[in-house]
Amino acid sequence: MDPNVRATLLEMNRKRGKFRTEALKRSHEKVKKELTGKLKLKKVWKTINSVVPNPSCSMQCTSSFLHELFPFWGIMRKYSIRRFLLSDFLAGLTVAIVHIPQGMAYGLLAELPPVYGLYSSFLPVLTYFFFGSSKHISMGTFAVTSLMIGSVVQEGIERYEAMHAGAVAANSSAGEVWDVINVTQTTIYSTNASGDSVRIPQDSGGNAEAGAFSELDQMKIAYAMSATFVVGVFQLLMGVFRLGFLASFLSDPLISGFTTGAAVHVFSSQVHHLFGVYVHPYHGPLRLIYFYRDFFNNIHTINPVTATASVTCIFILILIKEGVNYNPSCQRDLPAPIPIELIVVIAATVISYYTKINEEFQVDVVGMIPRGLPPASIHNLRFVGETFADGLIMGFVAFTISYAMAKILAEKHDYPVNTNQELVANGMCNFLGSFFSCFCSAASLSRSLVQDNAGGCTQMVGIFSSFVLLIVLLYIGPMFSSLPNCILACIVIVTLKGMFKQFNQMRVLWRLCRRDFAVWFVTFVATVVLDVALGLLVGVIFALYFIVRNSQKPHACILGRVPGTSTYKDMKRNRQVYELPGIKIFRFESSLYFANAEQFRDRLYERTGLNPRKLKGKKQRALYKALLQRKREQELAEVEERHIKSKSKKDKKELERQKNAIEIEIEDEIPEELTDEHKNLLIEQKNEIVDLFSKAWIPPIHTLVIDCSVIDYVDTSAVKILAQIVNEYKDVGIKVFLAGLREDGRNILKKADFYHEVEYNCLYYTVHEAVVISQEIHAHLVTSDPKYLQMVKREFGDTSSFTNLTTVGESSEEVDMTTQV
DSSP states (O other): OOHHHHHHHHHHHHHHHHHHHHHHHHHTOOOOOOOOHHHHHHHHHHHHHHHSSOOSOOHHHHHHHHHHHOHHHHHHHTOOIIIIIHHHHHHHHHHHHHHHHHHHHHHHHTTSOTHHHHHHTTHHHHHHHHHOOOSSOOEEOOHHHHHHHHHHHHHHHHHHHHHHHHHHHTTSOHHHHHHHHHTTOSEEEEEOTTSOEEEEEOOOOOOTTTTOOOHHHHHHHHHHHHHHHHHHHHHHHHHHTTOGGGGGGSOHHHHHHHHHHHHHHHHHHHHHHHHTOOOOOOOSTTHHHHHHHHHHHTGGGOOHHHHHHHHHHHHHHHHHIIIIITOHHHHTTOSSOOOHHHHHHHHHHHHHHHHTHHHHHOOOBOOOOOSSOOOOOSGGGTTTTTTHHHHHHHHHHHHHHHHHHHHHHHHHHTOOOOHHHHHHHHHHHHHHHHHTTOOOOEEOHHHHHHHHHTTOOSTHHHHHHHHHHHHIIIIIGGGGGGOBHHHHHHHHHHHTHHHHGGGHHHHHHHHHOHHHHHHHHHHHHHHHHTOHHHHHHHHHHHHHHHHHHHHHSOOEEEEEEOTTSSOEEETTTOTTOBOOTTEEEEEEOSOBOTTTHHHHHHHHHHHHTOOHHHHHHHHHHHHHHHHHHHHHHHHHHHHHHHTTTOOOHHHHHHHHHHHHHHHHHHHHHOOSSOOHHHHHHHHHTHHHHHHHHHHHOOOSOSEEEEEOTTOOOBOHHHHHHHHHHHHHHHHTTOEEEEESOOHHHHHHHHHTTGGGTSOGGGEESSHHHHHHHHHHHTTTHHHHOHHHHHHHHHHHSOSHHHHHHTTOOTTSOOOOOTTTO
């Protein structure tokens, strides 16, 4: 490029930077008008309007609110019967077929009668149709939430039995207490002569038509419904107050590690059903260790018929699912997946009924299933206080899992999902469900994928699915009373395959991001070893630790210039960049606030190698040395004057000896750290210091540019630190420029009176503009610093045009740059 053209471009850069800097300064010099009472009132009203944009309730506002609250209305208005109806009907029928066995199995997992799983597969699905914004997720029972409900139920029953035992103990012997506790059980375990636990089958004592359950079952139902009520209210409040963004704090590795750990608990909770071995339930940390200890101690009490049925069922389920339904070569020939779970349930029920497997071989069966729908009741909500804490955790987990699934399917089909509306929808499902005997519901990963693969297009799938479940509850439900519990346990365990496949993520996370791997692993181990709720809490705290740690110690670096461009990059990561002589460019890649403001200052000092406090000490020592030097020069002048007339060699040697002695005295009189006496001397000699400053102290660099382009937020604590940094460097002769600070950050600086302590000309829009201005201010370095000349030659190929440019001063004619900006 022609040298004159390069010089012109440099001049334009200088003018543009100057113009923008002055414009930036003018934007912060707006005169504050004195507000009268009327103006203050207008300002308050304007603030209210900014929070509540339209206090009036127009027809358009009401319509918009209702459309947001009931998304189904907008979907139904655009519903194409010809395009969607058949697909939705077939998908609804397919999902309902999956709902029936899964609902009963997850009802058993929740420590409730299996029919409550069918209730939870009906009403929540119907409710989500009206309030949900996702077109493809399948609400209802889910393994993790069912397990958490089961834990709440077991803990509640243990508290109830302990209180009941304490009350009876006052009037009964210890043996009578055990009889009183066990009399409420539908299944009692006693001890035989050898000390082994033996199952004693009992009649459930309920009338199928009346829907009666034992006292123990009623207590379990009350605890489950109370926890579900808390879940619903919590999710509704989060939706009303627009707190859906909190779900973002649960990262994908955290959710994956948690659900995998919960799957281990789900698997363990079904093991004793698979083999017919009684194991006393445990709760809290190390529960799985105690469980498996007791399980293997009682393994000799295994029921051979139960174990045989379980192994056969698992083999059939895996064979059909993996060999047919998930086999690409078979999928092309099948119009829909084979409903193997429903087939196994029907076959097992028929075999159990005709062989009387419960009576002949002591195999546990589902038992009584009431006909019809349960009536609304608030009597089951009497344990809300006891289940409050568990309900909050469960509500957050249930929503996070549901929203994660909704987001995945929404991205696949290219439509939006409203986070806060999903909170409202989940909350309504659980809030209404708690009055109608439905335990905590969430989106099932497996059923949602089945619905999507079956061709479901809209929420109408839920309507058709609920209709099938209604028929089952009204007419078919009691026929499943002979179904063995081990068959439901097999369905649960085979369904967990998808969750256990998440172990494959460990290898991927280890290769991509060790931090995400640590979050996954810690959450998984904590969930398995401690408990489901505690594991989630540990995982969240561990993930938040990384967030805080990253904000405390973000990446900070020194930038260098890419040759031939106005781009600046990290010098450690880019070998082709070079550092500009006399200029340090520092970048801090995080928001700047009270928690990391001190870290920002320390990292700045560390990366630049320029601690202004240490430089200030060096400066004072240099000035003190200059004062001593001047004093000794005066003494030397006197010595020379006394010996000026002497020509002898002896006098010259004496003069040289006195000079050397004076130099040694200067070095000896300068301490490592100046005392107050030395500093007072510097203050007294202030006028002389000003004269000596340019000669006695030259700072290592002349400009420090702080790249603020990646700083999203600045608070008042950070403003104080910035002002302190600018002034400290100013005291040692180093200018500090803030480049690329965003509008919000500049407003904070203005409101915090940053410019009362710091000059306006420290702000620039870009790093390159700050560099250009700095080079203009210190243009004399072009002719005095060989390194600077070498840099300019490497940058522009020739130094003549740049040298000529440095002669352009403030006296040159200013160019109107308005059209160029």
